Amino acid sequence: MEGHEKERDESREERPERTGERLDAYPVRSLGERADVEGGRILEEFEKKRQEGRTEYIRCILEGIVFRMGIDAEVVGAETGEEIRLYVKGNNTGVLIGKHGRTLDAVQYLLTKIYQRRFGEGRRIVLDAEEYRKRRAEALENLAFRLGEKVKRKRRPMVAGVFNPRDRRIIHMALREDELLETESRGDGYYKKLLIRPRREGLERDRGD
Numbered sequence: 013m014e015g016h017e018k019e020r021d022e023s024r025e026e027r028p029e030r031t032g033e034r035l036d037a038y039p040v041r042s043l044g045e046r047a048d049v050e051g052g053r054i055l056e057e058f059e060k061k062r063q064e065g066r067t068e069y070i071r072c073i074l075e076g077i078v079f080r081m082g083i084d085a086e087v088v089g090a091e092t093g094e095e096i097r098l099y100v101k102g103n104n105t106g107v108l109i110g111k112h113g114r115t116l117d118a119v120q121y122l123l124t125k126i127y128q129r130r131f132g133e134g135r136r137i138v139l140d141a142e143e144y145r146k147r148r149a150e151a152l153e154n155l156a157f158r159l160g161e162k163v164k165r166k167r168r169p170m171v172a173g174v175f176n177p178r179d180r181r182i183i184h185m186a187l188r189e190d191e192l193l194e195t196e197s198r199g200d201g202y203y204k205k206l207l208i209r210p211r212r213e214g215l216e217r218d219r220g221d
Contacts, residue, residue, distance in 0.1 A: 074089075098138065
């Protein structure tokens with residue numbers, strides 16, 4: 013018994029003192045032996061690559077963010093017209109995407125602000141991971157069509173949900189050609205409700221037929 017008690021006492025002594033700092037605040041440790049090597053490489057490369065061009069500058073910043081999140085992934089950047097597209101592919105990208113893509117949106121917003129402050133221009137940054145944006149758009153279009161049919165059948169408005177501007181636009185565009193329906197965003201702020209309702213003139217014409 014005394015031996016067990018002594019072991020427990022020693023294990024308690026070895027535990028780090030609580031200072032208010034989270035022990036999991038350094039996710040790079042989860043990458044094991046690669047952490048020191050990769051961390052040093054990213055810092056060195058950042059100093060070099062940020063001078064190579066605007067796309068490479070913001071791509072390198074994202075690479076550092078992804079690494080600090082404990083995600084083992086490749087970050088690719090490309091310019092397409094007025095946009096800079098950044099794509100992350102690798103393991104555990106769900107951490108970067110977050111629920112309904114909200115973490116992805118937050119990182120995209122942060123990168124946009126960093127870019128604008130550094131270069132003084134409003135070029136759009138588009139961030140994606142494992143084709144999440146495409147899959148999200150397809151899911152929203154299916155939702156719009158499904159709810160649209162329900163609205164026409166029941167002849168009453170329905171709230172599709174609360175969405176960011178990009179998601180709302182996808183739903184608006186999906187139903188804009190439907191003569192029996194109309195969509196409306198309601199509320200203030202970044203996230204707003206989206207309402208799908210019968211178009212009055214279309215509904216009256218449908219009844220007349």
